[in-house]
Structures are given as structure tokens and as C-alpha cells.
Amino acid sequence: MLVDSHCHLSYHCSATDEQLRSDHLRCVMSTNHNDWQVLKKIKVDEIKRSFGIHPWYSHLFTLKHIDKRSHYDNILEWKDPDEFNSMIEVLPDPIHLDTYIAQEYDSQLVTVIGEIGLDKLFRLPKNTGFYVRGGEPLSRIKVKMSHQVAVFKRFCQLARQYGKSVSIHGVKCHGLLYDVCHEELMPYNVKICLHSVTASLDTLQIWIKEYGRSVFFSLSKWINFKDLNEGRNLAKMLPLKCILTETDFPIDKFNNNQLTDQLNYICSQITSALDETIDVYQLVYTNFCRFIE
Template identity: 25%
Template sequence: MAPQEASKTQPFPWHLGAFDAHCHPTDTAPSLDKIAGMKTRALTIMATRGQDQRLVADFADKLAVTDDAIPALESTRGSEKSRGYIIPAFGWHPWFSHQIFVDEQHRTPSKVDHYRLAISPSPVNDDFIASLPDPRPLSDLLGQTRTYLERYPRAIVGEIGLDRAFRIPGIEMADNGYEKDPALTPGGREGRRLSTYRVDMRHQQRILKAQLNLAGEMQRAVSVHGVAAHGLLFETLEETWRGHERRTPSKRERKRRASVDATHQKGENFEAFEQSSDLGDAKPFPPRICLHSYSGPADTLRQYLQPSVPAIIFFSFSRLVNFSSTSTKAVAAIQALPDDRILAESDLHAAGDKMDDLLEDIVRKICQIKGWTLEEGVKQLRLNWLHYIFGKNLEKKDGGG
């Protein structure tokens, strides 16, 4: 049976370990109780705004991956004990970045002055500004994120990024029969019409770079949102690693590295691998970056995959974003990407069966596009996720129990 046919007809091998690289179940908090019963082995759960940081932390207290759980995540012999884990991600989404002010020299701008600078075009409607939350200082956001990252050693930074298309919800409610679901976490659109205002791109960049710098300092991976700003996003990321580019190793150095890699593949433990990795000390850029639900053209991939780029860049794909309508760009990107840089995600707002189904759908789709069997694809995507989250780059192999 051809790989493309197998991916459509064979039962899904959940026992091998499927991992959701980006999701938002805290948007529907009651659904979080369903995580323990899901077939997905681990969820990478994003925070986005003031109202959900604590929710992500609350479930991290119960379900966050610990070092003791890592062997179960790596195993290809799935069991009840190897499911229901989460990796928490703490960060401020570009849709809400206007709610943060950059507190330079300990100056606190007035609410009106801040929003007239952070929003484009500058609002002239005082009622619109009054409807927005009081802005909070960037230093507080970074301090809170740092505290969470220290509390959860395996946590990452996310969701952060840039979005040129997003419009800030206005004051008026949309005439669409919308009734607010009490299960939804506050702070989202909540049935309001979209205004004509957008978050100023320079402001978005400043908030993004501050969070990237924190992730670099603490050597944590990041999950990055990029919509209608692919060139600007690369420029912003590139600024953080400027001066730290990798040089092309000599033949002698490549031979030595191959010998070191072979030693690690003989079974040294995870802690030893981490200590001997080449990530080094704190840097101004994250060691690993996932461009989630990547919607850029395949040609743009080249700049991220240059040998000189010191961060390891992954690209994740979702059924909801990448295959909801036209999928030409996503197919071309998946075809062009190296096998070890692809991740799968649901990007769904509620945990449970639908999240499992969406993850299964996108994994099957990726396998079909890459010409992988389901078993090959699930194993490869498992290794990719482990590398993205933990910095653990393993050979593609069956794994242990």
C-alpha cells in the first residue's frame, strides 16, 4: 500500500505518541478537565493575554511535564500513564500587545497618550479609548513571565509575534445573534464588531523583541504568530541574533561533531545531553523557534534555514488555519521543509475529542504530502516536538519503553 493511501485508511497509531505543538484550551476553561482523557500525549498550551496567564499556570501545576515524565513522552509503547501532559507557554499575543506600555525611565504615560501611540491610526474617539483596559507596564509582563518560567523549568514562551491584519474589537456588539458563552475566558472579541484600528507595528515589534530577549536569556523555546508580516517578522527575529550567526565549520570540526553526536546516540541520559549542548549561556535570541500555523510562501523558508541562523527554526501546521480554504502555500511549504523541522498543531480553543481529531487530521495530511507512512510520520513528528521543546535532537528510531 502506498504511503499516501495508508495515511488515509490505516488506524491512527496514537500509541506511538502524538503531540500538539500549539493550542488554546484555556480559552474554554471547563474543557481543561478533558485533557487527562485525550489521546494526544502532550499539549503545548499557549497564554495570550492578562486573563489566561494564571489559567495556564493552574493546569501546569497539575499536568506539566516533569523530568520524571520525559521517558514516557519519548516512548513508542503508549499507555495511560504517557498521556495527559502539558507544556505551558507564557507570553503576550500581538492582538493584545497594545495593552502593554514600554516603561522607559520609569515613566508611566496616561491611558490616552499610550493608546494614541500604540494604535494605528491614532484614535480620536475618547469613548473607544475609555473602553480599553488600563495598560500595564512591559516590565511587569516580563517579570511575571520570568516568574512562571522559573517555576516551570520546561515551560516555553508563547504566544508572541506580529500581525499586520488584525483589527482591534470595537465598542458595538455585532448584529449576529451572539450570546456570550459563560465558559469562554474573558478578554477576547466577545461578539464585538471589529474597529478600523490596528496595533501599531513598531509597538508590536518592541513587545515581541522584549519577549524574545527574555526567552534567549532563559534559553527557552518560543511559539511565534506571524500574519501578513512575514518579511518584518524575519527582520525582527534576525535583529535578536545579529552578531551571533553561526560560521560554517571546517571539515575537522564537522568530523569531531559527528563523533560527539555518535557518543550521545549510544544512550547517554537527557541531563548529560543538555549540559553538553552547544546552546551555551544566555543570549538575546531563543534557542528554538516555532512559526506556528505557518502561512508564508515556500520561498521564505530559505532565509530561516540558512546555516548561519543560530536558532533552530521549526514550522507547525494546523487544519484550522492552513487547510481551512486554499492550501497551496501550505502544501508547498511542507514539501520544501526538511523532515526534522515540521510540527503538527490543532490551534483549537477547547480540549477534548475535537482537538484530538484536528491533530489526527493534520498529521495525516502532513504524512500524505511528505509521502510518509503514518508510523513514519508520527515517529518523526514526535522526535521533532521533543527537539523543539527540550532541545533534544535524537535520531529517528523506535525508542524505548
């Protein structure tokens, strides 16, 4: 069976359960409070739900009981006061993170904690202050890494508390990401998946050495196999027990055949990189079952 170990719903998803059925397993991320309201109501056997806040939405949440302007003043980085003031106008009132978790987290519904992590390159979209459709023009305003780390740590603690695996996003901050995981997850044997991982092979070797069977790497067509040689070299160096496949796509915006084609493509490239006698489909399925158990 094919496995999409990391995929999404669009921000304004209105698909029915029937439209979201597929012939493969899916681990669907939640990235914000909006898509979670849809995901938690979906009743499709092939879908495993994830609960988290993506770093692109971390600024919409506060860990303190403070007013809107004080919150954004504390956690955003900007140079132009006019740009910041314009951004404040479009941003919503922040949501208290612990209240959100207390009200929305349900261990019976949730299989994985994700998508969570850190992103050093992210900039707030100009017109909305957060991603709605993608492709929006970007401001020069960023979310402070200290705030991203605080939100990330809170979800790591949630994973520890309930014995859940985590699916992690990391961009241009692999050292810091490793340090947080080393502190918050590694001592507690929490299984982690680094999705569409872009760290250097040397960095990945450190993860593999330290985490062993508890770390997984989900490979995508558009990131990891954008360059075929790089993708195959990555597949060759990863332990077989660590390999997963993903689309990282909104499943309500693409038909089942399109998403299946992507997963088949990734499996074919992994097969080409490895011993062709290995059943990559069975390998990935077995790894995924171990990841979510």
C-alpha cells in the same frame, strides 16, 4: 503519540485539570494576562505551558510609566477622533510589561515563550478593545507596528535570558518578523516555531537556510491544509526535522476526540505528501521533543 504544538485556552476558561487531560502532548500558549492566570495553575502532565503576549493584546501593555490616555495615544493608529475617544472609554489601564514579567514569569513553570509576534492586519474590536470571545465587530483602529515590535523584542530577550524556545505568530509582515528574529534570536541559537505559517515558499526557504535545525513549522488543518494541494506542497518542501502539528484551538472549548481528529488529519496529509514509509507520528514527536529541550 500525537502532538499539538500550538493551542490555547479560551479567555474565560473555567475547565478543570481533569477536563483538560488528553491522550496527546499539548503546548498551550498564553496570549494575555488573563489566560495566564488560568494556565499557570493547571497541573496536567501532557500540557507544556507557554508564557507570552500575543500581538492582538500587545496594546494592553506599556513599556513606559505613563497615564492611560498618553499610552494609547502613543501606540494606536486611528483617523477618526470620535472612534478613538470611544475606544479609550472601553480600554483598561495599561499594564507595565516589565512589572508583569517580573511578577508572573516562572522558569520552572514555563516551557516555551509564546505566543508572541507581529500582526499587520489586526484591528481592535469595537466593543471591548481586545478579543474576548472572537467574532466581535472590528474598529478601524490598529496597533502601531513599532509598539508590537517593542513587545515582541522584550519577549525574545526573555527567551534568550532563560534559554527557552519561542512560538511565533506572523501575519502580513514576514520581512519585519524575520529581521527582528535575525537580530534578537538567531545569534543566540534560540529555537523558534512559526505556527500556521502563511509566508511564501521562497520566504520559508530563507528561514530554513539561515536557521537550519533551529526553526520549526507547525502545520494546522484550518490554515495550512485549507487547500490540500498547497498544504501538501508545503509539507514536501519542509525538511523533515522541521515539521510539527497543531490545532491552534482553545482546548477547553472542544472535546478530546475533536482535537485528536484534527491532529490525525494533519498527520495523514503529511504522510500523503511524503514517503508513506515515514512514521509521521514519531517524526513529529521527536521534533517536538527537540523543540522544547
